[in-house]
Amino acid sequence: MKRLIIATALAGAILAPTMALAAKDSVTFAQRLEPPGLDPRTGAAAAISLTTLYNVYEGLTRIDETGAVQPALAESWTISDDGLTYTFKLLEGVKFHDGADFDSSDVKYTFEANAAEDSQNKRKDRFEIMESIETPDANTVVIKLKERRPDLLEQLGESTAVIVDPASDATNATQPVGTGPYKLDSWTKGDSLKLSAADTYRDKDSIAIKNVTIRFIGDGTARLAALLSGDVDATDVPTELLSSDSLKEDFNIIVGNTNGEVILSTNNANEALSKLKVRQAIAHAINRQEIIDGAMFGYGTPIGSHFAPHHPDYVDLTNTYPYDPELSKKLLAEAGYPDGLELSLKLPPVDNYARQGGQIVASQLEKAGFKINIENVDWPKWLDEVYKKKNYDLSIVAHVEPMDIGIYARENYYFNYNNEKFNEVVAAAESAATPAERTELLQTAQKILAEDAVNGYLFQFPRIYVVRKGLNGVWEDLPLFATDVARMSWSE
Numbered sequence: 001m002k003r004l005i006i007a008t009a010l011a012g013a014i015l016a017p018t019m020a021l022a023a024k025d026s027v028t029f030a031q032r033l034e035p036p037g038l039d040p041r042t043g044a045a046a047a048i049s050l051t052t053l054y055n056v057y058e059g060l061t062r063i064d065e066t067g068a069v070q071p072a073l074a075e076s077w078t079i080s081d082d083g084l085t086y087t088f089k090l091l092e093g094v095k096f097h098d099g100a101d102f103d104s105s106d107v108k109y110t111f112e113a114n115a116a117e118d119s120q121n122k123r124k125d126r127f128e129i130m131e132s133i134e135t136p137d138a139n140t141v142v143i144k145l146k147e148r149r150p151d152l153l154e155q156l157g158e159s160t161a162v163i164v165d166p167a168s169d170a171t172n173a174t175q176p177v178g179t180g181p182y183k184l185d186s187w188t189k190g191d192s193l194k195l196s197a198a199d200t201y202r203d204k205d206s207i208a209i210k211n212v213t214i215r216f217i218g219d220g221t222a223r224l225a226a227l228l229s230g231d232v233d234a235t236d237v238p239t240e241l242l243s244s245d246s247l248k249e250d251f252n253i254i255v256g257n258t259n260g261e262v263i264l265s266t267n268n269a270n271e272a273l274s275k276l277k278v279r280q281a282i283a284h285a286i287n288r289q290e291i292i293d294g295a296m297f298g299y300g301t302p303i304g305s306h307f308a309p310h311h312p313d314y315v316d317l318t319n320t321y322p323y324d325p326e327l328s329k330k331l332l333a334e335a336g337y338p339d340g341l342e343l344s345l346k347l348p349p350v351d352n353y354a355r356q357g358g359q360i361v362a363s364q365l366e367k368a369g370f371k372i373n374i375e376n377v378d379w380p381k382w383l384d385e386v387y388k389k390k391n392y393d394l395s396i397v398a399h400v401e402p403m404d405i406g407i408y409a410r411e412n413y414y415f416n417y418n419n420e421k422f423n424e425v426v427a428a429a430e431s432a433a434t435p436a437e438r439t440e441l442l443q444t445a446q447k448i449l450a451e452d453a454v455n456g457y458l459f460q461f462p463r464i465y466v467v468r469k470g471l472n473g474v475w476e477d478l479p480l481f482a483t484d485v486a487r488m489s490w491s492e
Contacts, residue, residue, distance in 0.1 A: 035051050055486070111127050224244065254467060267393055285325050286458070291361060302458075313443060348396075
């Protein structure tokens with residue numbers, strides 16, 4: 001039945017009158033998820049960053065396609081010998097979309113607000129580590145840290161560190177005001193969002209794409225149909241549809257890397273799941289390659305901890321608990337569940353890795369003696385029940401922040417994991433004096449997570465993107481979730 005629906009949808013797209021290609025100064029993207037708001041400092045959803053980062057908002061630095069740090073609102077910086085003081089020289093002549101001048105006071109306001117007691121920033125800890133923020137003049141910011149942070153420049157290029165206009169801070173979720181190359185024109189909830197080149201942007205003449213439409217299309221077949229009909233220029237497509245002959249002539253298929261780890265999120269505070277043998281039973285029940293083949297049609301790299309395989313400090317720990325469902329049953333019995341264990345599995349609205357992957361994971365766990373009750377939920381419910389209230393047993397989600405292994409040390413994070421040794425190792429890594437010391441500590445942290453089987457570590461999420469031929473500048477790799485439209489253009 002599913003094949004018939006797909007075939008019918010594709011046929012309709014092919015037979016429909018081909019629409020004129022996008023104007024050379026316009027582009028339309030499709031996203032599977034709509035952002036719940038447009039302020040990346042107050043929301044955890046990747047769709048916020050994907051929509052606004054480097055388009056509407058900017059930080060002191062930016063991360064390019066290769067993962068390297070580049071200047072943004074800061075044109076240069078110096079770091080003290082002890083690694084505790086960062087002095088940033090800011091660009092001059094920068095304006096916010098509302099016409100307000102950008103200067104050092106905006107940086108101070110933003111970072112202090114991010115660290116405030118009532119801050120909703122998911123990386124609040126990165127700003128709490130700032131002992132002081134001084135503004136000796138309008139174009140200089142001096143940040144003094146309580147302890148070393150070798151990754152600070154990278155962190156300041158992420159969505160949680162974008163700089164906002166104090167006057168618009170309270171309304172950025174619906175009426176975002178940044179310094180970026182694009183401003184919000186309209187947002188039709190449930191349908192699309194439109195951006196246009198900002199007259200206030202300091203380098204507006206360099207922007208080839210003047211108008212941006214982002215459509216929210218949850219169904220993968222519908223996104224493919226939108227591509228084929230000419231309504232959309234670039235989007236992700238379910239892996240099972242990538243072989244469509246219709247894509248070969250007019251589109252390029254990009255296959256790259258992301259920093260997204262797909263995990264079987266586990267509530268370690270659950271009475272049963274707090275037992276190591278139960279978590280080990282789950283780990284032994286998981287066949288990663290079967291999940292990758294079944295949910296992702298072979299796209300993805302198995303992982304054994306919360307770390308990206310392409311990172312230079314990665315350790316392959318996939319064999320810590322090899323696939324062995326019979327051993328899972330034995331461990332369950334030893335943990336006090338000889339007749340099996342019933343658990344809920346709450347799945348967010350992502351078809352491939354979550355919904356399809358969830359079915360496969362549930363089947364694997366049931367072969368190992370578990371009884372899994374699947375509950376499909378929308379993103380607001382997932383964020384409320386799983387992420388905020390921690391009312392869940394298991395879930396499947398892609399963690400998309402680059403180098404976010406430190407979340408396991410965060411108090412009251414939704415994994416409910418607390419290991420003092422791990423916390424100490426991560427803290428030491430964050431303030432390591434040398435790269436070699438940091439590597440050793442990060443590898444130790446990975447081994448602790450793997451041995452504790454804190455979560456079910458499944459696979460690294462690939463970057464698979466379909467782009468209409470002629471659209472240049474689309475990132476192959478996705479080191480963080482951003483759609484960097486200002487660096488795109490159409491071929492003549």
